[in-house]
Amino acid sequence: MAAADLIPVNIVTGFLGSGKTTLLQRLLTFPELANTAVLVNELGEVGLDHLLLRHVDETTVVLPSGCVCCALRADLTAAIRDLYSKRERGTIPRFDRLIIETTGFADPAPIIFTLMAEPVLRHHFRVGHVVTTVDAVNGTRHLAQHPESVKQVAVADRVVLTKTDLAGRAQAEALRTACRRLNPAAPIFEPAVHPIEPDQLFTGDPADPSGTREEARRWLEAAAAATPPEMAAGHVGSHDRDVYAFSVTVDRALDWTAFGIWLTMLLGAHGEDVLRVKGLLEVVGVPTPVAIHGVQHLVHPPVHLDGWPTADRGTRLVFIVRKLPRQVIERSLAAFNRLAALGERVA
Amino acid sequence: MCGLCGVFGTEAHWTDAARPDSGSGAPPGGWTRRRERLHRVGLANKVLKHYGLTLADWNGNCFVLRSRTGRSAIVQHLAALWPVAERMAGRRCDPLDPALIAAVERE
Structure with missing residues (x-):
């Protein structure tokens, strides 16, 4: 099967309170994401009302190499296999995209590893863009104090700066500069200034010929x-x-x-x-x-x-x-x- | 699985893609899979000799890594080579090691 025929999986990550669920809540109102399944790691304060929503408990299996990024997320494997099985049996709608919302402290690398290495998943799914939300009010402090936050920005394909309307101008600019320095290849979006459309976040991943x-x-x-x-x-x-x-x-x-x-x-x-x-x-x-x-x-x-x-x-x-x-x-x-x-x- | 030796078919590694002969049609300059593997073994050996190790192709299927003391191990692809090489050599195989870079530049 060609890579473009596999189901894209997008990871939406970001530190605690950075607006992942709010972003998803908005994106899922677009008709082009109507056939999207969503897996969430934690049920946040902002509820997602979506037909294909599943919750997973974080369980990680560290492989004998002991490398953290090459750890298989057993919870995700089971949840995605189950979703795919139900999709094929027709007990849930035939989704054409999967979005995984991580916990605030999550490292996206094991999720990517799971999708690329798990023997069943890699034949049906491919890794799409990683979208990282960064909170303009607290983001600079998170980046300075939490290596998880730095890594989430570094591995992003798209960065979404949230709450820029609540942050001071200098505060927001400092965060933009920090994000560009950490990851100059990732475009930065600010939904408080310009509403985001799904294409801006999800088109052009390595297996997507339309935007490569x-x-x-x-x-x-x-x-x-x-x-x-x-x-x-x-x-x-x-x-x-x-x-x-x-x-x-x-x-x-x-x-x-x-x-x-x-x-x-x-x-x-x-x-x-x-x-x-x-x-x-x-x-x-x-x-x-x-x-x-x-x-x-x-x-x-x-x-x-x-x-x-x-x-x-x-x-x-x-x-x-x-x-x-x-x-x-x-x-x-x-x-x-x-x-x-x-x-x-x-x- | 190979019926003769019982080795399971291996998964494609990224280094096996995008070779000059990938895609359709005849490879430029008659580049073949066999030739690519010989080239790979030749280049890897120029690096591995710094660690007292040698690599050989094994039936176009995988590679055999050997030490001077006679230890040997089978590796499937390049990413699997380096952890095994480190164990055999008893030291880190680091391409940023100034001594290795200098040795490679002298080649």
């Missing part, structure tokens, strides 16, 4: 705008200052095999600290760009785009990391890539 090229163009712009780590890393002591984004370029086309060896080795050694990697690769022997997209140890299947989104070609990768040095990453990737160029392409 536009999404790639956005990464490239983000790559150009990424804060140099030398500036961001100078401040220590709060969680959000330990995390920063930067872009890496390579001076020649990438050898796919060398890149695979390098990235698997990097994620093996530092996967916990590579919160996000996104890139557009110029691969030797491939005329069109290859998009790559990973969260910690998890890398989505690469996608061949049908063309370059801008006239500017060449490999560009955006990393969101915790305390990893850009120069060393760039030098290491270049060294591995040259290894292939020098070498042993078997004639």
